Amino acid sequence: MSAQAMEQAQQGPSSWKKIAGVTSLLIVVIVVFLVAFALPSINSEVKHIAVGLVAPEPLASAVIDGLDVASPDTFDVTIVESASAARALIEEREAFGAFVVTANGLTVETASAASYAVATALGAAGQQIGAAVDVPVTVDDVVPFSEADPRGVGLSAGALPIALGGWIAAVGILSAIHGTRQRLITAGVFAVVGGFALTAVLQFWLGTFTGNYWLTSLGAVLGIAATSFLVLGMQRMFKAAGIVMAAIILVLLGNPLSGLSSAPEILPEPWGAIGQLLPPGATGTLLRNTAFFDGAATTMPIIVLAIWFVFGLGLYLLAVARDRRRDPAAIE
Template sequence: MADSPTRQPLRQVAVVLGLTAALSLLLLAFALPGVHSKPHDLRLGVVATPSTSQQIARSLDTRQPGAFEVSYPSSADAARSQIRSRDLDGALIVGRMGVTTMVTTAGSTSVATLIEGVGAQVASSQNTTSTTVDVRGFGSGDPRGAGLAAGALPLALGGWIGALVMMMVLRDPRTLIASTLAFAVVGGLALTTILRFVLGTFDGQFWPAAGAAMLGIAATAFGVIGLRTLLGAAGLGIAGLALIVLGNPLSGLTSSPSLLPQPWGAIGQYLPPGATGTLLRNVVFFDGHSTGHATAVLLAWLIVGAAFYVIAIRRGRTTQDTAEEFLDEEWGITETTHVPAHAREGHVPQHAR
């Protein structure tokens, strides 16, 4: 039924205000993390004499309270090992020959630059030289890791769009599940191939990276399918909020979760873009260290999303119902062609007999 003349202007105003609010929310979600970016509890190792170590720790706490969590590895080799295992973000080695600053650009280019600056300050205060060593770096074709930083949005949008398209064109639940898994496998291989061979973001570990990308896409897609099928338009809104509005800017891929305002940096690691980025980074550059949390988050999204879908199907909500609701609610293109339930079931109204 068409809107009355008095309701149409109100609907137009509501649409314009709603879209403006959504646009403003997107801007804030993407801009605020960068504007308020600062270090939180960066794990810095200091290898020096006890008095020098304590002096450096006090100086850091005075200049930037809460920015660094200082520990004291037993040697330079121990500090290097802890950086490779993701137990440290960087280290300062202070000796008679100067200050050696150990960083990992593969862990975070922004954090590496920040710690390198700290090393230069310490060297300047002691009137000695400063040398920087990159313990773990990106591939030769993408030394600053731009490909990995840009990967959060394609992963989120790819899983989102893939899930919606498959819900619209695939009616059978088994076919939908099988196709979603196939999409995750093929899509994960495609993204990893681009990162490895086109962009040169990393030089090895192709199959571990592919596995991480597959899990990320599957978790995203099943999350969208489960929420949309069970909760309808509200579920689609929740998925959009988690994956795009919050998930992408809070992923920390362009800087580091430790540089985002807290607790938003930590929250981002419970959403698929952030968890997928962390998993990719750690399996490729850090021999699989510190991957447990990210793997658990993605598995939870996958399993809960699949469970939501199964519950919805058992309640009688089919993929056809979901597709028709999506077209009606989001696009409004089935309103005039929608076939009533009694007609689909073969019933003819009394007045038509």
Template sequence: MQSSPVVRAVGVGLLGAVLQIVMVIAFAWPAARTAPRDVPLVAAGPGAAAVAQRLERERPGAFDVTTVRDEAAARAALTGRDAYGALVTGPSGVRVLVASGASPVVAQQLAQIAQGAPAHVEDLAPLPASDPRGAGFSALVLPLVMSGIGASVLFTFLLRSAAWRAAGVAVFAVAGGLGSIALAQGWLGVLPGSYAPVAACTVLAVAAVAGTITGLASLGRAGLGVGALTFLLLGNPLSGAASAPELLPAPWGAIGQWLPPGAAVTLLRSVAFFDGSGAGRPLAILAGWTVAGLLLLAAGAVRVGRRRVPVAERSPVLAV
């Protein structure tokens, strides 16, 4: 029994309202609840233990401070992406080391701590002068996701075979990744580092998004919606691009790092600002999503093949 147009219209309208509410929650909730939660820091110098205790007393649960042997070890922890900041004590007082490339928000918070207890602030991974707040970098994530969704729709409806869809994903990832970083570095100036490795990371990120969604769609058109909503409503707001994974409500910040947008943000930061330190895990995650997309495309091809009726069964067999 078919429902009336009125019932369908009301149902579709309510479904759209639910989707809108979910999108508001997905994007606004992490931003509204952004706060430091066990953010890794290191402390060095004769008063390191006292500084760590004072910080825990003043901001309980905000920072996870580890004591290291000296300033060199503290600097290595920042440049190796093991910590977001360092507190170095000495005869002249406390010096705060930050890495804005890892998270401008955390760097700003540590600078505020330094202002509360007069200290010198040194940035070991500064942002480009053309993007001093990191807003341009954080804005890169959504276009990568949205363009991946759009391309997946085109591949699904315009390319019939899995092989041609895979080829389309490859061409899109290479052209889009190379072009995006050319704009980001050459025109906008929001990413430092050598062009080739940064662009290669972007190519992999684009392939992970577009390949996975296209692969899901090959198993059924509903896969387009599942993939798009997962990466858009979960992956983008939980990527930590505008803050850091440790600033998002637990466990969502950690979950976001397992999705392509979050892994892409961490990988780009590692390669652009830290010469590849900390790039291993996000690189493996993006490679895993890319391979998963190829496997889904292959599974979709097998599924289509099984649904086709063999020629021998469609045509009468002529007796010899």
């Protein structure tokens, strides 16, 4: 009989009190997960979205007033001089869209690749303004998703496995690979190979991504590396509690606050901003901006992921040094 079986036999069956306690705890965990995943989406709304406006005075003021009436507190309008300047704001991720008024009517420039929900709201607001002032309205999606995935479902469905895949890989590495150097090398190789492989699936098979494959893959590599080394470091430093803490950071908080299915800006404040400081949100933004916006506004997510990577690696090395001081003969 194994040691574990002997221990279970000595302990006897669990008491009903313990069964009730464990069951209650698991129910609480399920409810917390439900609330964490559902609440941000339920409370999401398009508010204070940055947009550009090209229109002469006093027409510009009339359009702004019309937007305030049609969609109160929805848009933060910046007046720009030309349609090209408005498009530059969109392509540089400084605005989600623009309203361009010309002699031929109103053109609503959107970027569904930035957020399909925001692009839809922009189009609806433009139609309301056009109806109010009796001018024709044209909606132009200047940065769309791919034709194969016009709503960007693959981004929200595929980017999260890229970010959370690092967590899954780290757990597998911890259970199957032994040795400090061996674990670090395995995590690094997985991040590189996995990042390029998963990006290839999203770009060449599912057709979601349309940008530079190599640059987008490097973003995926960084996202997987950040999560993998975070889990490795937290487990080595805090043991089983570290795995739980990493799951809270990456799954319980990082997943619902990433804003991948909509946009971080439409999540309740300040949760959208907080989500961008966690690996899933930073990875999603990095992939979105690299694949569809030629790398615009990628500095912040790169810095965030690099910090998480260094933090995880640092925790791991500190824990190794601590354990070797306690037991110099230990293998790892």
